[in-house]
Amino acid sequence: MTPLAIAGAIVAVLVVGLLIWLLLRRRDLGSEADRATFATLHTASLAAPALREGLTTEAATSAARHLRALLGSRGVALTDTERVLAAEGPGSELLEMANVASVLETGRSVVAASLRDDGAGSWFVVAPLVVDGRVVGTLVAVTDDRTAVLARATTEVARWVSSQVELAELDASRARVAEAEVRALRAQISPHFIYNALTAIASYVRTDPEHARELLLEFADFTRYSFRRHGDFTTLAEELRSIDRYLTLERARFGDRLQVTVRVAPEVLPVAVPYLCLQPLVENAVRHGLEGRAGPGRITILAEDAGADCTISVEDDGIGADPEQIRRALVGEGDSDSIGVGNVDERLRQVFGDEYGLVVETGPGLGTKVSMRVPKFSPGVHA
């Protein structure tokens, strides 16, 4: 064994140690009381993600375990207004909706309505879950004997659960808004484009009926894709195919004035992207690239492989825009003209995180380049 070999071994051990440390490092943990607080907060944070899904059987089941740890009671149960969603721990399976009926009815904050079950000697401490002044369910702690401490704890935990459920409703309504925006986006693409495309097709009907027929079929396929009702995601290949149809129709209208360069790395075609995330960008590029000029305009669409991500950009060499105006459009203050870009930006951030927003490079007279990064894999995202 050479000295070099020993050095190699030491380096290897150090590197592995460093890696493990990077992954698992924990800071100095403070006093006993601090640690108890941390433990409580940690348990709460474990229950929070499930509760943020709302009051469903699945969410309640996975939250109940952590709530039981949080309360330190023998068992825990969660109900909505109609049935028991989850029952965790011994004794909790005896809970019936009759036990919580009074709490659901009165809706008053602290009713520690403890009811004896048949012979087992358990008590149920029932606290209401209140969202927007409505009782939406109850949190039940199962215990051997009545204690004021547990009643107080149950009430507090119930209040915290209520706030999480409230956030869940907020999430749901935010998702509804986003969905409505996508729907609005679909509706928004259509009118002027449909009009222009049909006019362009009409102009070929007599002179070149075969071409007109092809264009009509392209148009049919394009609308079917744009108006499809299911799925939030699609593959980049699908999205590009739709853009190809769109550009075919636009070229029927603009002829040689519209020049398009496309370069796509085949490696990124299977990447899952939000449905209709490129369409508005290409549409804007066509509009801005050809607006206010007689000569031809060029649009460049690039999709490249970048490690664990894929980068996509749409560029035109047109009139450009004031960066300030684009910034306003991205935060949703702009005119309706740019709602498409803002919507794409928001959906990208919502799905992949803030790191993945749109990047717009532009200036008056300098053309516009809009680019995005999309991770090749993101949990829950698939076409």
Next chain:
Amino acid sequence: MTSSWWPVAAVVAVVAATVVIGTFGVRVSRTTSDFLVASRSVSPLLNASAIGGEYLSAASFLGIAGLVLSYGVDMLWFPVGYTVGYLVLLVLVAAPLRRSGAYTLPDFAEMRLGSLRLRRVSSVIVVLIGWLYLLPQLQGAGITLHALTGAPQWVGALVVAVVVGVTVAAGGMRSITVVQAFQYWLKLVAIALPAALLVAAWFHRGSPAFAVGDWGTPLSGFGGREYPLYSTYSIVLATFLGTMGLPHVLVRFYTNPDGRAARRTTLSVLVLLSVFYLFPPVFGALGRVYTPELAGTSAADTVVLVLPGRVFGGWLGEALSALVAAGAFAAFLSTASGLSVSVAGVLSQDVLTHDRRLGDGVRRFRIATTIAIAVPFVLALGAARADLAETVTLAFAVAASTFCPLLVLGIWWPRLTVRGATAALLVGGTSALAAVALVLTLGPFHGFVGALLEQPAAWTVPLAFGTAVIVSLRTHDRVPRTTPAAMVRLHTPEELEASR
């Protein structure tokens, strides 16, 4: 040893081509009329060539011939195993894995079991396997350049480390599929042509016998190998089951548009690898005749490089040596860049993510690339020199003891739990890596314990599978809620999904 400039020129040409193509990419612009051509997905054959190009490493190009030369026909299990690994992949994993949408192994872990902790453990193991696999590539470059020019061993390692680090960090290897596919065909020509000419020359000289003594007898322990039966089983297990867990293999599968294409690609890979692996053993066998002094020495790995010059001499010998050297460097560069991309991807995604000081994604990826290639470089300077193919097989053993249980059980066993999978990764990974670390630092070992350490797969793989099953059954109440949905996604053919 040749002192001619031909092989050096060939190596420089391959390195320059890799840098240029890797940095600037193949810039072919398409007009709209070619749109569908531009956006057509990679064909299974092209993708299979790329997988072959990335997969055929220093171990395949140089290592197998050296082992066959030194230890006889038992070593043919290495090329067989490297190929059969894809058969196992085809049957058990290929299509479901593609349908999972995972780009890296940690992605698969997260998709299937939904646990961030499991994802982190997977990330660490991916990085360690990647480093272990990069190590022999750099060592191979060192001995190749040493054999060709007499330069110190670290020079070749440094050349490959720098070239790969710079190209990967600069452009992330643009148009990588085409580059890697080209590397496969380059490697095939670089080994097949000299092999054919060598066999012809051997016939011409009256076909002198090469199978002297126990060389041609299976399980004879030729060359002083102890416990040949155990070692063979261990090699078989490691290579058959390890291929699916190699980080750079999975990344290439992502390029397939769907599960069916993934299966067709794997089938093509099997054919391409079978063709390639016909040739390295030829060098090993003929080495018995023409370069017997290399057998059993640490220079056995250079037999592929030395043989053409020894047999032919003159300009033909030099031209063939140059061709083989070019092929060898293609092997180091393609495998090393594929591995660096995978390791850097995992490092930048899972390890360096939360450090804001490291800046945006691009900068983080560059830092990750530097770490990904610098660590194995340092290790290559320090580690004991084992045979190239043996070192690579250690990486296979680690992969087989960690990701094979995760993938196979994850795809085919709905009762796998997060704890079961994590325990399997930790137990299998720790035991295999401990054996590897001992071998690379303190080896070689002797006796039965030595055999257990040098070829750990035969005990670590069953250990990992057993751990996964037992822990999962003991935590059967913790089967993730998402399991049915994940299983449906893994096993539903895409055509059905489209009409759903």
